[in-house]
Amino acid sequence: MGCAEGAAAAYRRSMSSRLGLRSLLASTIIALTLSAPTVLGASGRVVRVADGDSFEIAGPDGPIRVRLHGIDTPEHGKPYWSEAKKTLSDLIYGRTVELEEVDRDRYGRVVARVRVDGVDVNREMVRRGAAWVYRKHSSDRSFVELEEDARRAKRGLWALRDSNRAQRSGPVIGNPRSFIYHRPDCPDYGRVSARNRVVFSSPAAAEAAGYHEARNCPDDHR
Numbered sequence: 655m656g657c658a659e660g661a662a663a664a665y666r667r668s669m670s671s672r673l674g675l676r677s678l679l680a681s682t683i684i685a686l687t688l689s690a691p692t693v694l695g696a697s698g699r700v701v702r703v704a705d706g707d708s709f710e711i712a713g714p715d716g717p718i719r720v721r722l723h724g725i726d727t728p729e730h731g732k733p734y735w736s737e738a739k740k741t742l743s744d745l746i747y748g749r750t751v752e753l754e755e756v757d758r759d760r761y762g763r764v765v766a767r768v769r770v771d772g773v774d775v776n777r778e779m780v781r782r783g784a785a786w787v788y789r790k791h792s793s794d795r796s797f798v799e800l801e802e803d804a805r806r807a808k809r810g811l812w813a814l815r816d817s818n819r820a821q822r823s824g825p826v827i828g829n830p831r832s833f834i835y836h837r838p839d840c841p842d843y844g845r846v847s848a849r850n851r852v853v854f855s856s857p858a859a860a861e862a863a864g865y866h867e868a869r870n871c872p873d874d875h876r
Contacts, residue, residue: 696752696753697750697751697752697753698711698712698713698718698750698751698753699711699712699748699749699750699751700746700747700748700749700750700751701717702717703739703742703743703746703747704719704739705727705729705730705735705738705739705742706727706728706735706738706739706741706742706779706784706785707721707722707725707726707727707738707742707779707785708720708721708722708763709742709746709747711751711753718764719761719762719763719764720753720763720764720765720766720768721759721761721763721764721765721766722742722765722766722768722775722776722779722785723756723757723765723766723767723776724767724776724787724788724794724797725776725779725780725785725786725787725788725797726785726786726787726788726866727739727742727779727784727785727786728811728869729869732869733811733814734784734810734811734814737784737810737811738779738784738785738810738811741779741782741784741810742775742779742784745770745773745775745778745779746768746770746775749770749771750770751768751769751770751775752768752769752770753766753767753768754766754767754768754769776797777796777797777800780797780800780801780804781800781803781804782804782809782810783804783805783807783808783809783810783811783812783813784810784811785811786801786811786866787800787801787864788833789832789833789864798864801864802864805861805862825838825853825854825855825856826838826853826854826856826857826859826860827843827846827851827852827853827854828846828851828852828853828854828860828863828865829846829850829851829852830850830851830852831850833864833865833866834865834866834867834868835854835857835860835861835865835866835867835868836867836868836871837857837867837871839871839872840867840868840870840871840872841870841871842868842870
């Protein structure tokens with residue numbers, strides 16, 4: 655084979671390799687695109703309210719589970735759980751809501767900003783004192799201001815928390831990453847690492863700084 659023929663063969667092999675690489679990259683991009691979660695910017699009728707921060711809407715293939723973005727409410731069995739659930743139910747149950755998807759959580763729920771008849775449901779839950787701001791997942795300062803206003807006015811869960819828990823003595827340990835605090839009788843009190851803790855004199859002081867109590871703390875002092 656002459657020099658010219660050899661050069662031509664080498665060129666063809668090079669082009670073939672490049673085309674193969676491009677084909678592989680294109681296939682990978684298509685696969686990733688198809689496997690990515692669909693962004694839900696839709697509306698639907700609420701068919702079930704699970705608690706104060708999650709519900710289901712009717713979907714074409716069955717119920718779609720939704721988690722309100724940026725807020726948190728008491729878990730089942732905790733004080734103000736049923737009141738928070740009722741507040742959300744009064745706002746949205748049986749009505750058509752609009753969803754602005756933010757994320758998907760580990761349970762497969764759509765994490766979203768929710769509106770009904772022009773009302774921002776996430777904000778309204780905080781304004782009524784039926785929810786805390788979930789600071790770990792929300793950087794919206796206006797939400798924090800709504801929470802501080804509800805706490806000062808002792809609306810909703812803040813009336814319960816101020817009246818039943820302000821007299822508890824500390825110290826309590828707060829986690830600045832999650833904005834959760836632990837009383838001395840909470841099971842995770844000693845598990846917060848020394849590098850990632852803030853000490854408050856009382857639960858009331860922690861709450862004034864925007865922290866809320868760990869969900870697994872016992873209720874016997876309430």
